[in-house]
Amino acid sequence: MSTYHIAVLPGDGIGPEVTESAIRVLKQVEKLYDFSLELESFDAGAERFLKTGVTMPEDTFKHCKEADAILMGAIGLPEARHPDGREVNGDVIFRLRFDLDLYAGVRPCRLYEGVTSPLRDVSKGLDYVIVRENVEGLYASRTGGCNVRNEVATDTIIMTRTGISKISEFAFKLAQKRNGRPLDGTSMVTCVDKANVLSSYAYFRSVFNDIADRYPDISRDYAYVDAMTLYQVLSPHMFDVVVAENMFADIISDLSSATIGGLGMAPSGDIGDHHAMFQPSHGTAPGIAGKNIANPVATILSGAMMLEWLSERHNDPVLAKAAGHIEQAVEAVLSKGLSKTADIGGKSGTEEVGNAVVNALML
Known part of the structure; x- marks a missing residue:
């Protein structure tokens, strides 16, 4: 035993x-x-x-x-x-x-039968996983931020090739184990970022793409974080595995919980x-x-x-x-x-x- x-x-x-x-x-x-x-x-x-x-x-x-x-x-x-x-x-x-x-x-993020979702239509299914980069991103500054005279405060976002590679690799390997997104069974990893505005997130996406190239059997997709909150409400059946930086994933994870009955689920x-x-x-x-x-x-x-x-x-x-x-x-x-x-x-x-x-x- x-x-x-x-x-x-x-x-x-x-x-x-x-x-x-x-x-x-x-x-x-x-x-x-x-x-x-x-x-x-x-x-x-x-x-x-x-x-x-x-x-x-x-x-x-x-x-x-x-x-x-x-x-x-x-x-x-x-x-x-x-x-x-x-x-x-x-x-x-x-x-x-x-x-x-x-x-x-x-x-x-899975909606169980017998639990009512606040979303109007979940007939196409709701079953995806958010993979959060846990040790970098903005939260890496949690004890190292700067507060000058209680007038100016700064925190620095941290992105490394090693960290982004590890979390992207984890997300693609997880997608290989699942049955794909509810919409059509496609195995897919969606990168959530703000690559259109911030260079740190553009870098996150570029490293994500390097890892995605190693997994030709898994589709890749992208969503800006503001749009992602919309998609989670209107079309959650589009997602299989979602990967994001620490803070963004923290936020969209709570939204995903709300759609399946709350944090208790x-x-x-x-x-x-x-x-x-x-x-x-x-x-x-x-x-x-x-x-x-x-x-x-x-x-x-x-x-x-x-x-x-x-x-x-x-x-x-x-x-x-x-x-x-x-x-x-x-x-x-x-x-x-x-x-x-x-x-x-x-x-x-x-x-x-x-x-x-x-x-x-x-x-």
Whole structure:
């Protein structure tokens, strides 16, 4: 039996609640398949910062680095900030992304049957993935910006050939594994940028094209970021895999989540060549923490993404089967209306949805 060590960071607000549901689902597939997850929880986040002044101890970072994968709930609280105004959640999320080189932020955007989209017409399908360059772009300046006399502030966007090549390569390899865009099954990678205005984004596109030349079997497409927000609303069926710089991808990812029922339906993975972290796309939502009403689906699906990544990294097909089983269970729960939280039109609580997915795994 294969054993994998998972560092769990439940975090703040609703983080512990949704993480608990995901862990129950993971423990159930452990029973059904021949593998073992050693899950160890660590205290990191805004609550810890408010109590101790430290968001993530070095020992916790060390455990995360040594783990086979990281599962995170949600980190941050509005009142937990550094003197310069930055929220402390970056001490955890950005630290892990940058120091472990988790350069690919992967955000699946899939509308499940049984969940109503705010879009008027989704009859042509809605199933694409946004791939975010995670360690460069504008966010690379997060601690290195300049503020002069509180009169002038600047941040510098960082684009490197290495970074753009790696994220473009990741996007094309991901497209090879998928079934193409819903419109017609065409395998395609769309580059989102602002190449018509800024030289940094023109450079991003030029390097993207260099990588695209290596994948003649995958179509390429382009969209300026402002137009992309229009296309995501009017014709999301046009997309298969979308790749973009850090900040642009951050923005269009939240828009994509809105089209599939909200952030509670949006899992994510921060993936590198040797390490990976998986978490829901939503924040800590402190206003509903402890009320048992948060949607755990995004965290449950993030757990499935974690198993899928571990399967590829360790050549363990059993984990891929378990990941697929979780996705099927979520699909069954939603499509049959067995259990849904209020954000997607239901009346169930966090724990009830988690239990419904566990039960669906046993059918």
